[in-house]
Amino acid sequence: MTVTRIGVGDPTGHYDVLVGEHLLNELPALVEGAAQVAVIHPEGLARVAEDVAAALRAGGYTVRPMPVPDGEAAKTSAVATDLWSRLGSFNFTRSDAVVGVGGGAATDLAGFVAATWLRGVRSVLVPTTLLGMVDAAVGGKTGINTPEGKNLVGAFHPPAGVLCDLTTLESLPKADYIGGLAEIIKAGFIDDPVICDLVEDDPEGATTPGGAHTRELIERAVRFKADVVSGDLKESGRREILNYGHTLGHAIERAENYTFRHGYAVAIGMVFAAELARLDGRIDEALVRRHRDVLASVGLPTSYTADSWEALRATMSVDKKARGATLRFVVLDGPATPAILSGPTPALLDEAFRAVAGGPRVPQSH
Known part of the structure; x- marks a missing residue:
């Protein structure tokens, strides 16, 4: 199956949304220059996250897996604070990168953590749900929820790329x-x-x-x-x-x-x-x-x-x-x-x- 590249451009730069199958080989180039890559993923997607990590390791990167709760339970200040602490413990610098794997909640969270760590580090999003592919991962909106409402805390932080691998949809409920x-x-x-x-x-x-x-x-x-x-x-x-x-x-x-x-x-x-x-x-x-x-x-x-x-x-x-x-x-x-x-x-x-x-x-x- 061919890969479709859909460009997204704004005053801050340009990135592509790739739609196709078996796209993980595109990951290493998108984080080029990083020494470490944090892979933020729901606990229930450990297998997919390991495939992502393997692709990055094959490209020579040190991978830091960072599992978070499944679904909207991940989009809290407590989870974000824990991720910031983990990045700090690994001495993540501005040249390092974050990869968000999962549905819209996971990519929203990963993008927010990338936007706020050192006032912004590179992020790449790998949505694994239909909702993530067509909405949450495209456009640079990131955020977490508060008791008062959804996505009330967030930032605009366009990713370096979005990989919509259609094969991940086959196991989606x-x-x-x-x-x-x-x-x-x-x-x-x-x-x-x-x-x-x-x-x-x-x-x-x-x-x-x-x-x-x-x-x-x-x-x-x-x-x-x-x-x-x-x-x-x-x-x-x-x-x-x-x-x-x-x-x-x-x-x-x-x-x-x-x-x-x-x-x-x-x-x-x-x-x-x-x-x-x-x-x-x-x-x-x-x-x-x-x-x-x-x-x-x-x-x-x-x-x-x-x-x-x-x-x-x-x-x-x-x-x-x-x-x-x-x-x-x-x-x-x-x-x-x-x-x-x-x-x-x-x-x-x-x-x-x-x-x-x-x-x-x-x-x-x-």
Whole structure:
């Protein structure tokens, strides 16, 4: 299988996102000049991390494996502090490098540690989940969670490269794979309608690494994100559209103590955002219905428990897109036409949530 290189450029430099199979031979060149390489990985991915370490050792590097808890449990200040201590104990210098292996939580954490150690060292990301490949590892956003919300502490720190090795998806649990589809479908609704067409053409195939359109879906989503972040590294403009569905989605994740799959929460958040746009007179019922149909066709949820609204609304007030006391939502003005809805009335928010309320809780991520 050929390797696709998708370039990401911003004022700080340029890097490539590689999509293909068996890409670990690309790692040594990306950390050239380092004496030591820290490999930060979830405890559950020890085998994959050892393959990464072996590729680096073959290139002549000293490897420091640094396992962390699985999933969102890794994205805490305590884990970050422990990693800083480990880097210090090995006398990591500014010329050394960090490799982050795993899903979005692991690459977010690894990128944050690289961004903050000595005010920034090189990082390379090896996402092993669909969510990581099409979203978390692309764009230079790094961060950890706090009790008040998700990703409220972080830094912009573009990696030296991203290796999306499609072979790692073959062992991904199907529910996790489906969760990653939410970010691909998001790109379809806000920018590339062909993505939604491909999912509708073969929804069952879309839920598996062996689907007829799998590689095209991944590459389309990565190209879209690469294009957006290349023009707006620090989310001062267009990049904000990538948060479609995330305002309510992040609130749901916090309400569930981060045991709820990110993509499942974002799927519900997209339906909520679509209902907001419909109620505000921006889109019609048909586009809202398409949201529900496309998401449901691959097994993503489109509703959430009705008794959670007050807590969710309070959490949304500290969302990163809020300005003072004013809530701001990414919505649509039409297909592939994202916009910002600033300061919706409480009545509008209440009505939009009623439209997504009443569903059962989806299976937890652990």
